[in-house]
Amino acid sequence: MPIVWDSKLDTGIEVIDSQHRRIVGYINDLEVAKTKGDKALVTDVIEQLIDYTQSHFGFEEAMLEDAGYKFLKPHQKVHELFIKRVTSFTMRAAKGEDIAEELHSMLAKWLLNHIANEDRDYAKLILEEGGNEPQTNQLAPLGQTRPSGIAGLLKRFFR
Secondary structure, eight states: OOOOOOGGGOOSOHHHHHHHHHHHHHHHHHHHHHHHTOHHHHHHHHHHHHHHHHHHHHHHHHHHHHHTOTTHHHHHHHHHHHHHHHHHHHHHHHTTOOOHHHHHHHHHHHHHHHIIIIIHHHHHHHHHTTTTSOEEETTSSTTOOEEEHHHHHHHHHOO
16 A cells, blocks of 8 residues: 655654655555566665665755764664665665565665654754754855855755
């Protein structure tokens, strides 16, 4: 069953919510590929999902570090454990095991729980720091501004 985005999952940080919706899209794509029984498509979706999720984690962690989030280290550990878990699925798939259904179930449960709990914990801090506002760094070369804050992070992680 596809994941239907619910506004209760919104953190209020537009860029993070957009990234989360994109990850949900990949999880739903995995379900479609699984239903079609197309192993090549399943593999492709998993690779895209992992790549995008790692970029999202890097972006999110940099944003939390910039904001001085006091639970950054535990949050990074949660991300690290998730990547290890997904990597073990990909290793099983590489050996020919059909992991699509189990992986889809784990991803759906993990993501919804992670957003509703860990990500919601930092949202207030980020929003208080102006988390939805593009910012500029005034130390850029004369006559130019260099994006900082969320705008700068987007340029760093999502070129």
